[in-house]
Amino acid sequence: MNFSEIKEINSLGRNIFSIRFNALEEAMPGQFLMIWVPGIKEVPMSISSMDNGFEITFKVYGEATKKLSEMNVGDRIFYRGPYGKPYPEPVGKTAYVAGGTGLASLKPLINKHGGDVYIGARTKDELFLLDSNFHISTDDGSMGFQGNVVDLFLSIGKVYDTIYVCGPEIMMKNFYDRAGRKYGKNVYFSLERLMKCGIGICDSCSINGFRVCRDGPVFSYDEISMMDEFGVKRRTESGKIELMIKR
């Protein structure tokens, strides 16, 4: 277990925060940390910047993220990692398609390589880290295109050589079904699944024999094509398989 002192903590939008801390480890875009909130729990978080220490960017959902959001500069943040396979380097014209906090995972790649960014959220307040030339969608139309980010992407209709997709699995499945085949080999999806160990031994994040934590979280279109559970079924904490419901 490593720890570091928090150097910076920012509120980026409704219930969205980022925390920056020093770190000696090297990381690559797409990798994640297991952030430990002692006494509460340990949760996976994408590294949203690895340029000047590490940064995580998260939305407050429950206990762990709540506690993190209440931390102060100088407090200790506990973590292990980085874990997981990074995004491959982009080739040619590049697009990033993000749903909600999925942007956190894509951010280092965007900063490094540039390209077109499509970002969707339920509502304006949940958008963060926006840049003036991002393509934006909100479910409620409170900002940008009304609808989901896949609709937005298709409506603009530009053609790309490399596409990175990160967001809720249902949204990614939507992208996979409607735009995936067209771009085939060059689409990469970063998955989020319930994770307990983060290091590839507990099987809680597995989808058709692929471990999101160790074989992923970034998967190619071809790998995703081998996962008949993708966007359809998920596992609960007990390991029970159930139909995914749109949340």
Next chain:
Amino acid sequence: MNFSEIKEINSLGRNIFSIRFNALEEAMPGQFLMIWVPGIKEVPMSISSMDNGFEITFKVYGEATKKLSEMNVGDRIFYRGPYGKPYPEPVGKTAYVAGGTGLASLKPLINKHGGDVYIGARTKDELFLLDSNFHISTDDGSMGFQGNVVDLFLSIGKVYDTIYVCGPEIMMKNFYDRAGRKYGKNVYFSLERLMKCGIGICDSCSINGFRVCRDGPVFSYDEISMMDEFGVKRRTESGKIELMIKR
């Protein structure tokens, strides 16, 4: 535990043998190995050459050395080490004073740096690795000077800048008492004591808080001067302290 195939095995004198085997480890003159004869026991042995693999040179005393003497080229020899502190490099005119198999420990140094060699044994048949310009003594006068090697050394009366002494403790004590002070700082003694672990934790080789296996086996004159047990008392296998009897 390491092992290696025996490359060479030679009979050097009455009950005296040398075994050469490949080794990947580095060693320095004065260091020793723990040689394991599975099913029998493990015994410490000086490395008598480290130029082309390792070589040990030993006299058959009991079970372990008997078994070793009966081994064949191609057989496996098991060992761990090298252990212990090496001899410091010689300065100026150098003498080596060896009793019996003590020569084994000094041999790599002699080969590397040259100098005058004084070697003593009970009788002619127990002498080995002789070179025509060695000064030789035997207790029974069957070869060379009649008497012990310290008598021989003193009788020749040459003066040296560095002296290395290795042999039975009684002989080294004799040297220490009669010639040690004269040469002071530049005399080094390599001790042999009952050793069980070889790595400095069991205390069976300790003499006044110095562990022969880890703090030695090579000790300076000044260190030896701090050991009131040197040449006087020894430990049995139980750790019991007893007066040393001349053997």
Next chain:
Amino acid sequence: MVSISTRVGKRKIEEPVMLASGILDETSGSILRSLESGAGISVTKSIGTEERKGYSTPIVSVIKTGMLNAVGLANPGIDAFLEEFTEVEKKDRIAVSIFGKDSEEFSYLAKRVEEAGFGIVELNLSCPHVQGFGSEVGQDPELVEDIIAEIRGKTNLQIWAKLTPNVTDLIEIARAAEKADAYVLINTLKATGVDIYSRNFLLSNKIGGYSGPGIKPVALRAVYDVFRETGKDIIGVGGISDWSDAIEFFLLGAKAVQVGTGIYYEDYAIFRKINEGISNYLEQEKFSSLDEIIGLMVRK
């Protein structure tokens, strides 16, 4: 290549390296992946009568000499488990691990397992961190005897009894389990770990099971003791991370081995690497089959 096939109880097994219970064996996809990666048999996560969420994270912690875990017997329950596995092939190479609090629960689970088409049941008499289950059951010789007798009476399954090393007298427990077809030795050691900067336990459950390289010396001793005393079939497990570790278990009497934590170090490649390493060792040391070395150091 020298043959490395072995036999445990009535089962011939082509590759003597198995996937241990609890590691990457909750989902059918992962079970199949381990089988395709060279595991002779894969043991499922331990399944109980009811769904259990397990403990909250952290449930594992990698430490210098191995790993601590307190997963808390998370499992979907026998119904959901069997449903997921209905269509799964290679059932003959899957052993189902089950846990319960008494012989009734165990035999109920075993019957369900048999009905679903599996042939081997592994009894978790040894998980050290859940009250009322695992080692709390496995430390009671009468209960152990009872459980095995019940399953024996009610099914034709091959029964593997996985025992806990956290006892004063392992032989007593082994004797109580002697109606089983094989022993699986060992489960994790009861242990804990501390983070000195948060001054918290490394696991949410505080106490957990210790696995990996650090427990191998204890596992080897358990295999040696039980083999010497009972001569029965043993599957060795605990700290195996390469082929030479496996050989050590064979020499002391294990007929097969299981690998858990080793996967963390070597990933799925570990199965093939160990299989190949065993075969190379046998060839190099001039043995003509794995059988020749099983128990070699105990027999002689």
Next chain:
Amino acid sequence: MVSISTRVGKRKIEEPVMLASGILDETSGSILRSLESGAGISVTKSIGTEERKGYSTPIVSVIKTGMLNAVGLANPGIDAFLEEFTEVEKKDRIAVSIFGKDSEEFSYLAKRVEEAGFGIVELNLSCPHVQGFGSEVGQDPELVEDIIAEIRGKTNLQIWAKLTPNVTDLIEIARAAEKADAYVLINTLKATGVDIYSRNFLLSNKIGGYSGPGIKPVALRAVYDVFRETGKDIIGVGGISDWSDAIEFFLLGAKAVQVGTGIYYEDYAIFRKINEGISNYLEQEKFSSLDEIIGLMVRK
């Protein structure tokens, strides 16, 4: 420097790191050397009524995760031992470890130790590899209770009871030993090791005790369990090789620690290094004394 002094039973101890029994403590010269190197107290090798040669070599084997040993309770016997120590100074910082087969032997040895001017006796109820002694005694609660009562009745010594982790129920044994002034937890784990190229055991005695980093998780658990259940003074031992290991033991309730195998890795410098590390940690973490962290994770 923040004070690191501690108290075990009635004894105030300046440095909380002690030399564990059996490592460099057979000869008086070595005992003194450890005291001069920063050990607060040094415990002697276990001494019995009679001289014992111990087992033949190999008696120790360094393995990846620690060390295996089966020294076989080699010791000069109480007479020769006391004779060697007659003139030795610093007796107040030497604890004498004794072993015997029953309360008679133990109390005889304890009386001799007291007469010779020592103040602390450590009872080896836990060595795992000699028949009739050590853990065979220490696994029997009645015998343990009896031994301690006898010594208590016949001497004024501080009594430290060193227990074995090789039991089903450590708490039961701890309760049996509760008349002792402190518990010493833990002795080595029963274990074995194999050399696959000679196909021999690593130790001449085959079975030995496992010490070093690999047993720390088990030792921590023992300290935690016993401290939580009894609240009594505990000396933690098992796998400590640096100051952070020591802190872990303190946080779980140990009032002092012992170091054995760690000396193999760090040599005599280990005592000062750990003492300094503890002091630095306390300062950095803003504690004003060692006391403040003892049992901190159990109390809260």
